[in-house]
Amino acid sequence: MLYYILMIILGLILLILGADLLVKGSSSIAKKFHIPEILVGLTIVAIGTSAPELIITITSAKNSMSDLIIGNAIGSNLCNILLILGLMAVISPIKIDKDTIKLHIPIALFSTIIILLMGLGILGNNTSFINRNEGIFLVLLFVIYFSYPIIKEFEDILISIKNNSKNNELKNINPFLCIIFIVLGIILLKYGGDLVVDYSTIIAEALNISERVIGLTIVAIGTALPELVTSIVSIIKKDTDLAVGNIIGSCVLNLFLILGIGAILTPLEFTPEFIQNLILLCFSIFLLYIFNYIGKKNTITRSKGFIFLIIFSIYLLKLFI
Numbered sequence: 001m002l003y004y005i006l007m008i009i010l011g012l013i014l015l016i017l018g019a020d021l022l023v024k025g026s027s028s029i030a031k032k033f034h035i036p037e038i039l040v041g042l043t044i045v046a047i048g049t050s051a052p053e054l055i056i057t058i059t060s061a062k063n064s065m066s067d068l069i070i071g072n073a074i075g076s077n078l079c080n081i082l083l084i085l086g087l088m089a090v091i092s093p094i095k096i097d098k099d100t101i102k103l104h105i106p107i108a109l110f111s112t113i114i115i116l117l118m119g120l121g122i123l124g125n126n127t128s129f130i131n132r133n134e135g136i137f138l139v140l141l142f143v144i145y146f147s148y149p150i151i152k153e154f155e156d157i158l159i160s161i162k163n164n165s166k167n168n169e170l171k172n173i174n175p176f177l178c179i180i181f182i183v184l185g186i187i188l189l190k191y192g193g194d195l196v197v198d199y200s201t202i203i204a205e206a207l208n209i210s211e212r213v214i215g216l217t218i219v220a221i222g223t224a225l226p227e228l229v230t231s232i233v234s235i236i237k238k239d240t241d242l243a244v245g246n247i248i249g250s251c252v253l254n255l256f257l258i259l260g261i262g263a264i265l266t267p268l269e270f271t272p273e274f275i276q277n278l279i280l281l282c283f284s285i286f287l288l289y290i291f292n293y294i295g296k297k298n299t300i301t302r303s304k305g306f307i308f309l310i311i312f313s314i315y316l317l318k319l320f321i
Contacts, residue, residue: 069272070262
């Protein structure tokens with residue numbers, strides 16, 4: 001048993017290292033072309049730090065482990081909102097960008113409601129399954145959402161590219177080295193994902209723990225570690241736009257892209273337990289939204305961060321009790 005646990009830890013380490021390399025390589029390329037920070041957080045960093053969830057989804061789909069796919073996506077989002085944002089706010093109050101409040105947080109809530117309605121059979125094929133066609137629809141929603149900030153900032157990016165020749169600091173960024181980082185990151189993510197899924201399943205079977213609980217806890221928290229590390233570093237460096245963009249972008253990505261690809265590869269069945277967790281996720285995102293209008297405006301204060309952490313602790317206790 002100890003060997004299996006060590007293999008899971010090794011897998012999580014590979015996931016973190018892989019995500020770190022992927023984010024560093026992608027972010028450096030973005031910096032090379034002076035892409036806005038919030039855009040980097042919502043797209044490149046969000047995709048990079050969500051790569052572990054994507055790798056685990058593909059690996060799990062090969063073994064028809066739909067509970068692990070759903071639990072990973074929903075659990076990671078609960079970790080993102082309640083655990084990571086909660087810890088960030090406790091470390092230092094978070095100032096939320098107006099565009100994030102008016103657009104991106106509502107879209108994160110919208111994406112959760114879409115999945116909830118599909119899981120209840122109200123939207124889609126009138127069953128508790130999300131099938132391949134619905135998976136394709138979710139992936140299309142992902143493409144639309146992540147294309148919007150790029151199109152919105154496209155003109156500014158073109159202007160920045162023209163000005164790059166005058167910036168000596170940006171000239172020192174080696175695109176070839178960045179590509180090497182990205183490739184190495186993907187390789188580490190692949191093997192890390194294999195280790196986490198394979199040995200989590202062995203432990204779950206040995207202890208009679210369901211795939212659902214494993215996905216919602218061990219795997220979800222493990223694959224959320226890249227977001228946690230990235231966000232804490234960002235908040236310490238006062239890059240709050242990058243940190244918040246990373247969290248919100250990852251939440252939308254986990255539901256639209258991760259579950260979308262999962263449904264394309266294998267049908268996803270939503271049990272009553274998953275529905276309950278989706279309702280909690282809807283409540284958590286809504287709480288994040290209204291917190292911007294309670295007390296200090298557009299700010300997640302330390303007290304609000306503690307509330308998120310308390311809710312997350314209760315959620316974990318409920319899962320195991």
